[in-house]
Amino acid sequence: MNFGTVWPEIILAAVGMALILLDVIVPKQRQRALGLVAVLGMVGSGVAAAFEPRNGALALGGMIILDPLSLFFRLLFLAGALLVTLFSVDYIRGKGRDLAEFLALVCFATTGAMILAISWNVVSLFVGLELLSISAYVLAGFLRDEPKSNEAGLKYFLNGALASSVLLFGLSLVYGVTGQTGIPEIAKALVTAQTQGYSTVALMGLGMVLVGLGFKIAAVPFHLWAPDAYEGSPTPIAGFLSVVAEGAGIAAIIRLVSVAMGPLEGSWGVWLGALSILTMTVGNVTALWQKNIKRMLAYSSVAQVGYILAGLAVGTTAGIGAVLFYLAAYLFMTMGAFTVIASLSSAGQGNEISDYAGLGVRSPILAVLLTIFMASLLGIPATAGFMGKLSLIGAAVHGGMAWLAVGIAVNSAISVAYYWLVARTMWLDPVPEKAEPIRRSAELGAALVVTTVGTLFLGILPQVVFFFANWASVGIR
Amino acid sequence: MSAYQAVAVYLGVVLVVVLGITGVIGRLRRPKRTAAKTAAYECGVSPAPGLGPRFPVRFYLVAMLFVVLDVEAIAFYPWGLRLRALGTRGLLDMAVFAVVLAIGYAHVWKKGGLDWR
């Protein structure tokens, strides 16, 4: 066995373990510095990832594949974790909870997401998924003294565990038919199984895998846990769930479904497309009458998952490339929106949309930034979200699924309503009497700068990331 | 029937079944809500103190720590079976595993998870 090719994961896990040891050594008042340890660990892991091979080499006895897609997802998840770390330092300390444990769990969850994304075997994929999920359950319920956070954790756990067992049962059926746990071997064996008439069981297995992953990425009709989990979780974790946890689910779908079901490709893309339209429509329509901004963003992220599924439904290289680009765009804009919300709630403001009245006067910078992120989520030109939607629509049209493009366009129109509501509340509603100006910490400022620059950069100069996304999507089969 | 038609049919069935289940479950569960139904055990002697009087949480804590550390030990079994074949390398790998477990153990210990008082 050679560990040499999983250094990014080893580094991140080691930093997580170092953090829980430092937790008992470093006195409580000085734990703020542990944020720096986590940040350095994540940067180190990213540097290690950049030096990994990316020629499709296999590692750890064929459990791990190192291709451009692995590099893309590793960097995506690390960037997400880095932003979460930056903007949770004050938030978690403000709530009086243990920062070291929190950061350690973020490291472990990210390690799990990375293992999942580079897996070339269903066993390691499952272990990565569970490392991510179990850490994420704890993170969602991390604010032990807040009933809402307890509730979010419990609901996320019950739904997630149910999803895991459905997914596993599906994997066990696939193993039974193919006798294989390696993803490419499964794909090969499925073709043989088809000729021998065992394909029904295998299809049942793959269907259950899809249902399980559908739960994890909160696709309709398996999305009902998402709003509660987002609303109740600590705000940084709401961002983490929507970027890293959902991104990992998408990675699993690309690895597992696109590769294993590759030989069976055909009209299942249509069903995935139908699921995508359903997901984006339900997400957007339900978001219309939300009063809590985190809950609204939860439904908005359900809708975004719908857009991403559209690219997977198309299934062409351009489609997968568009999905990857959209994930990068989604990272910056969603994380940005949650960062603004976190900085407001650290300053003692509520999470109801009505609490945002007059924000344009009280804190013009935060209001401008939130407007930019909302514009990007909506898909206004010159933002990352616009380029993302454009590439998804382009892939759908070229892939011969123009109706998906229409669905995306119609849904963007629906989503104008609720983003406008927030913008109007911020800029046009009168300032409440006892409003205080809002202060920000250095970490939050850094997170805001990164997300804003990222959102605008991907909107104005998308070529670099486009190139990377398309490079990563070539040759995944 | 070609393979992808079968997948399409299967996905359709999955969708219908899940929607069906959620619909049916929602309908089924509403009328039958009695205290007996929500109890941990449906028959026999009811577990005496119920949820009311507080049970010291340290019992649960010890039980949970036991479950985790106990079951993780199964990772040693396959290694033990192939001890000689895996050789020094296997020993090193299991040492890494043991160190990771020990770190968790140390954290619990220092955090007071093992203190009975």
Add this chain to the structure above:
Amino acid sequence: MPGASGVPLIGYLIVAAAMFCIGAFTALRRTNAIMILMGIELMLNAVNVNLVAFSRFVPAGNGARGQVFALFVLAVAAAEAAVGLAMVIIVSRRRDTIDVDHINLMRG
């Protein structure tokens, strides 16, 4: 092809499917969080029965994969159960109920 005990594969699969369905029904139907957790554990054990049964019957040389997979499932299930129980305990101490129908601070 019967196993060493003479029980054919289908026998194990029926047991596993029954366990899975009972578990799924429990998880969806019951409102007591502990019962839901038990249902989920039953589903995971059904997976293990499946994996171990299949590992006995798949073509030679690939059997160990299923057994190793089952070991991973066991280990992960234990971690999951511990985390789940911890959450249930926190909720029950705070609310005096673990009925998921009553744990509904958030709506919409």
